[in-house]
Amino acid sequence: MSKKNVILVLLACITCLFGVVFSVQPPVAPSQFLKADSMEFRMKENKTIYKNNVRAVVGKNLLTADYAVDDKSSKIMEISGNINGYYIDETTGVLKIKADNGTYNSKTEGSRFWGNCWAVYTSSDGRSIEIKADSIDFDGVTREAKFFDNVSLSFEKNTAQSQFAQYFHESKKIIMLKEKDFMPVMNYLGEGEYEAKFTAEKIVMTPENKKIYFENNVWSQITRKAGI
Amino acid sequence: MKKFGRIAVAALVFGFFGCSDKALTSKSQAGPEQVLKKFTAFESKNGIKNWTLIAQEAKIYESHKNAQLKDFLVNFFTDDGKQIKAVLKAQLGEIDTDKNDFYTKGPTTITSADNTVLQSTDLRYKSDTKKIYGDSYVKLIKSDGIVEGKGIEAEPDLSSVIIKESMAHATSEGSK
DSSP: EEEEEEHHHHHHHHHHHHHHHHHHOOOOSSSEEEEEEEEEEEEEEEEEEEEEEEEEEEETTEEEEEEEEEEETHHHHHHHHEEEEEEEEETTTEEEEEEEEEEEEEEETTEEEEEEEEEEETTTTEEEEEEEEEEEEEETTTTTEEEEEEEEEEEEEEEEEEEEEEEEEETTTEEEEBBBBBBOOEEESSSEEEEEEEEEEEEEETTTTTTEEEESOOOOEEEEEOOO | OOOGGGGOOOOOOEEEEEESOOOSTTTTTTSSSSSEEEEEEEEEETTTTEEEEEEEEEEEGEEEEEEEEEEEEEEEEEEEESEEEEEEEEEEHHHHHHHHEEEEEEEEEETTTTTOOOEESSSSSEETTEEEEEEEEEEEEEEEEEEEEEEEEEEETEEEEEEEEEEEEOOOOTTO
């Protein structure tokens, strides 16, 4: 990636997000462009300001926002306002991500998003994972993601809440940990007459294997569904 | 002359080709009062050049404080007036000799000292803001990419450029 290149900075931002969370590698981009209602190039400050209807397209990756400032000196791009990211891959699925604010550091290849962070991945077979958090950190080098504060996950018949969760790219695991005296909680609402609730200091999910592990101070509650 | 006499504009004649033999009341009704070759105008402040305009030909409508320009370029100078920080070139244009505003007609290029190039048509320089404005298609060629859009507001040296309805394309680093 050219660190001086605004478009590729945004591309890296998008691919970082998508690659980290969902292990989807971007295809070779047939087209790359960045649009905005207004671009302001401040050569002395070494900054570029993008205003209104900011839209970065790289192949099938798309990132839109209201406002972005690319500081070429600090290598940090600040993005704000209705951030929407889309990644489409016919073979694996579609990812959408939303946030109010974000930054991308092209030097560290790290991204941070905060404010109504929301991401959903829908695989080609129709399964989806939805994650909400107050903020999300992405490490473009390790391809790991950290979700902070008021984290909630939803996939298939499971929902989970915690104050911290982390995605590990290599092992394809999502780990939720006890944080701020808040124990991670996993809720299962099956088709049968029972529903289950689990808490543990550590909950490990491997969505690809459809397995969930609970460690330390595990507590479970299985109850009959209301009205049955 | 500008207010307070801070800015001066002068037309220097290096070759005189002719002038009209009648007083003109409207430039649309008759020819120019003078036709000059190697027309030069400049703007300065406290004796320091801001820009100089050189046209191969200028049709002077003195009664209208206007000159029609052909094959002209404008050198914009640094704050100390010693170095050229950008050059504007156009085939056609005009200058308002009262306000020191000038306009280009048709294809126009501005090249900055760092080789950033702006291509557009029908630009206007306003002396009061010392900025260049345009409403037509614009193309900004930078070292790391090309930006296209419609509408511009820029410092003459391209140190600050606002492009509206803009679209940026990446180019290979250092290819420009």
